[in-house]
Amino acid sequence: MTGKKGLIIRHVPHEGIAGFREPVESAGYVLTRIDVEDPAFGTVDLTEPDLLIMMGGPMGVYEQDRHPWIGCQLRRLARRLAADRPTLGVCFGAQMMAAAMGSPVYPGPAKEVGFHALDFVDAASPLRHLAGVDVLHWHGDTFDLPEGVELLASTPAYRHQAFRRGPNILALQFHAEMGLDPRFEAWIEQWPEALAEVGSSADAMRGRHAEHGPAAVVAGRRMIAEWLAGLTS
Structure with missing residues (x-):
């Protein structure tokens, strides 16, 4: 099936879909993107797209006073x-x-x-492709697991690295989309304090x-392709 609609929500310009674009488009999705700073963002029906993808950002979900669009989103x-529409969240997107x-x-x-690698990966999930693969982590926030979801991955520092609810809802705390995208340089330039904090x-x-990076993207693309193939709506 072709012509399915995919919408990317971008929270900051340098955190895009990156390596995940290839498997999403190969699965037949026609992608569009909207930035949260776009005046039209508040009017977009997020239930309508066949696939919603929410990427990362340096803000916290709890900073709604600084970013009023968070509550709206x-x-x-x-x-x-609630409608079980296919949804993928990465880092801040997963926290949302x-x-x-x-x-x-x-x-x-x-x-x-x-x-660094995840130290637990659910081998019965699409995340099996990430077992033993060093993927990018870049965060300082975490979350409690929502009711009714499965934990799919952990690291020693952060137990809640990924979860799913059924076949259509997938949240990833880490960045398996990054490794070949030149925008990674902007991450390094804009968050030197994060690098300093981890030595x-x-x-x-x-x-x-x-x-x-290259091997991480290969594994991340395989993960996303398998997840997309299993969607039920």
Whole structure:
């Protein structure tokens, strides 16, 4: 089937769909994108697209006083999730999904920044492709697991790295889409304090990106392709 509509919600310009674009388009989705700062964002029916993809951002779900669009997005996202419409959230997008499903989102114990493997991956889920693969982590917030979901991945620092609810709802705390996208340089330039907090540096992160990024994207694309093939609506 072709001509299915996919909508990307972008929270900041340098956090796009990146490596996930290929499997999504190969699955027959025609992608459009809207930024949360677009004046039209508040009028978009988030239940309408066949696939909704929400990417990352440096803000916290709890910062609604600084970012009024968060509350607006959460209300519309909750309606979509209640209707079990296919939805993918990455990092901040995953945190938004947890919040829209009624779970608190809050600062974690420390920044988790860099390329490293998940220490638990559900082998019966599409995340099986990520087992043993160093993927990018870049966050400092976490969330409680919403009711009725399955935990799919963990790291020692953050147990709640991914969850799904049935075949249509998938939330990923980490960035398996990143590894080949030149916008990664903007991440390094804009968040040097995150690198310092984990004892890394810009040059060290560039080196890890060059070493591990390509394999991470290959695995991430396989994961997304398998998830899309299993959607039921």
